[in-house]
Amino acid sequence: MTDLDPEDTAAMRRENGGRDFRLFLRQQIADGRARRTAPAAVKPPPPPGRIPGAWPAGATPPAPRPRRHTDADWLHALDRNRLGHGHDTDLCHCGSCPTTTKETP
Known part of the structure; x- marks a missing residue:
């Protein structure tokens, strides 16, 4: 904030017909x-080349x-x-099935 003395205000009113004071x-x-x-x-623009x-x-x-x-x-x-x-040990890979030969029904 600008500190103005009463003398500064009076001087600004006198110069240029008070125009400086109004400005x-x-x-x-x-x-x-x-x-x-x-x-x-x-809002920032979207990244180029990418559709959300x-x-x-x-x-x-x-x-x-x-x-x-x-x-x-x-x-x-x-x-x-x-x-x-x-x-069927050929298809089951659970790890607990016995690895024996394939039985036929």
């Missing part, structure tokens, strides 16, 4: 308003994992399990 006061008002109101926040929620440009989703066993293999293992012949 000084207007500038004081503008400075006070600028301190009172915060500038509006500007989409795959990046030039990329593709991962391919499905290849299947190790066919549907017929799984059906055969299910049939063996239903008939009570135990796990």
